[in-house]
Amino acid sequence: MDTKLKSFKYAMFFKVIAFLLIAASLTTAVVEIQYLAFSDIAMESILVPSYRDSTQFLQRDASSAIYSLSSAINGDVVSNLGDHYYYYYEDQMGSHTNLASGDDSFFKEYTGKMFILNNGYWEYNGDLNRTYLNGFVKSDVNAYLVFSTDYMIDAQKEWQSDRESALPVVYSMIGAILGSILLLIYLTITVGKSYKDDVIHLNFFDLIPSDVFLVIYAALTGICFMMLDNTLGYRTYYISEMMTFLVISGMLFFIFMVLSGVFYLSIVRRIKAKQLIKNSLIYKVIFGIGDYFRSIFDGRKFSSNKLTKQLFYRQASFIGISFVLVFMTFVLLFLPPLMLLPPLLEILLIFWFVKGNRETFEAIDRGFNDSLEEQMKAERMKIQLVTNVSHDLKTPLTSIISYADLLSKEEDLSEVSRDYVNILIDKSNRLKNIVADLFDLAKSSSGDIALQLEPIDLKKLIEQTLADMDDEIAKTEIQFKIKLPEVPVMVNADGQKLYRVFQNLIDNALKYALHGTRVFIELETINHKAYVSIKNTASYEMEFTADEILQRFSRADASRTTEGSGLGLSIAESFTQVSGGQFFLSIDGDLFKVTLQFNEILI
Structure with missing residues (x-):
């Protein structure tokens, strides 16, 4: 039921009928x-x-009677004195009246209905009204003036006749106006709406820019009023001519009402759709200019550029526009109203500049934080993956090593089978070391590693590492040149982790140093800093950077003929850092150099 009522309420047919009724009703009122x-x-x-x-x-x-009587009192000759009224006045010549009795007793019956001349001014019903004082009247003369009863009766009849003729027309006009107001309220509420939805529907007229539409309406209205002016001011005693002009003026006013109705309803639709101001050419021009300057400072103008470029272009634009505004201030210096415009625009410019810079800096911060967060997330995922894989490999690998060891103890194995078992044991142990390295590297990278920081003598630790690896060193044709201070060099570190660092670095030198060359290990202290350097000459062409070789699973030997896992340097770097030191790697031609730096503990 509600939907049916709404369909009637918003039906276009009823809107058109209401619109035409308003135009016809108001036209009828004007014609009346x-x-x-x-x-x-x-x-x-x-x-x-x-x-x-x-x-x-x-x-x-x-007014006419007072004028004639005043002229007579002043001594002028008046021909039509007292045609339809009675008068009486006294002066130095005696009394003057058009009454048969010749005295003023007659006027006592008309108290409140006559005009009295008193001290040069006429009064009516005790009201002093100078409007009817036509010229100077002698102040020493008393006069009375009253209209005849017959004349007033006839005038009242004519007056009543006009009243009876005008009242129906007036009531009709009031009804037409009230009805038009109600219909206009109905149209104002329903225009632009449909019972199907709550969206404001615009038509062709609403697409015309608001200010252009106003100019068109004003022009058409001016034409209509120019034509109406020639008919509204026309007077005639001929019924046929009067009816002709009434029809013409009615048609013109009806056209004007239709134009006004179209204009009004279009304005209402624009207001409902919030398009009245936005749809004007003036707004579009002003907004376009303002939006262009805003786009310079909010980054839209330079959206294709990087944020740092946007900052540069915004700053350059700010300086250029500010220079123009300062110049305009001097130009308008002697025009007080206009000289305030450049400073006001400068304030707005500064606001846009600061606001745009703030948004750009915030965008840079967000980009930096997002990038850092992505990197940290990716790093955490890799560490977690390595940790999980290492953990999952330990159990089956332990089983493989155990069963391979049991096979090696069988006495009835053939020589070929025993060779296979020995290879299996060797590769299993190598895989075990790789898994252990992966697990240690993942723990140190994530920070989830147990540390035992204590004073460590670097000199003694290096000597111990070299002694433990003496057998491996002896198998190679590489000589080690050791330069250590005579006194202990104490640092605060984890001895086991640091031992692993030196072990990996020496092992790396043994694997990749050129046969017959020397490896230099040097320990020195400078400004309470302990420096350990390990240098060797590579046996291959080092076509990589320091950053590349430090990547996990990166190996200097591209052919992978050596037994390395590609994790030795990464573990050495990570263990150095968790022990409070710094790890530096440099490549100079065939020279491969690693430097460790620690804070020395003074004894």
Whole structure:
């Protein structure tokens, strides 16, 4: 039921009917007003029932009689004195009246209905009204003036006739206006809406820019009023001519009402759709100019550039525009109203500049934080993956090593089978070491590693590592040149982790140093810093950078003929850092150099 009522309420048919009724009703009201004007009906009779109390009586009959009587009192010859009124006045020549009795007793019956001359001024019903003082009247003369009863009766009849003729027309006009107001309220509420949805529907007229639409309406309205002016001011006593002009003026006013209705409803739709201001050419031009300058400072103008480039272009634009505004300030210096415009624009410019820079800096911070977060997330995922894989490999690998060891103890194995078992044991142990390295590297990278920091003598630790690896060193043709201080060099570190660092670095030198060359290991202290350097000459062409070789599973030997896992340097770097030291790697031609730096503990 509600949907059906809404469909009637918002039906286009009813809207069109209401629109035409408003135009027709108001046109009828205007034509009726013009008809009353053509008919010379006294419109005042509608509000003032008594002719004696009307302004028309005072301005027409009373004013004329007062003027004639005042002229006679002043000694002028008046021909039409006392035609439809009675008068009496006394001067030095005696009394003057048009009454048969010749005295003023007659006027006692008209108290409150006559005009009295007192001290040079005429009064009516005790009201001093200088409007009817036509010229100077002698102040020493007393006069009375009253209109005849017959004349006032006839005037009242004519007045009543005008009233009876005008009232129906006025009631009709009031009804038309009230009805039009109600219909206009209905149209204002329903225009642009449909019972199907709550969206404001715009039509062709609403797409015309608001200011252009206003100019068009003003021009058409001006034409209509120019044509109406020639008919509204026309007076005639011929009924046929009067009816012709009433029809013409009605048609013109109907056209004007249709134009006004179209304009009004379009404005209402624009207001409902919030398009009244936005759809104007002036707004679009001003907004376009303002938006262009805003785009310079909010980054849209340079959206294709990097954020740092946007900062540069914004700053350059700010300086250029500020220079122009300063120049305009000097140009308008002697024009007080206009000289304030450049400073105001400069304030707005500064606001846009600061706001744009702030947004750009925030975007840079967000980008930096997002990038860092992505890197940390990726690093955590890799560490977690390595940790999980290492952990999952330990159990089956332990089983493989155990069963391979049991096979090696069998006495009835053939020589070929025993060779296979020995290879299996060797590769299993190598895989075990790789898994252990992976697990240690994952723990140290994530920070989840147990440390036992204590004072360590680097000199003694290096000597111990070299002694433990003496057998491996002896198998190679590489000589080690050791340069250590005579006194202990104490640092605060984890001895086991640091031992692993030196072990990996020496092992790396044994694997990749050129046969017959020397490896240099040097320990020195400078400004309370302990430096350990290990240098060797590579046996291959080092076509990589320091950063590349430190990547996990990266190996200097691209052919992978050596037994390395590619984790030795990564573990050495990570263990150095968790022990509080710094790890530096440099490549200079065939020279491969690693430097460790620690804070020395003074004893």
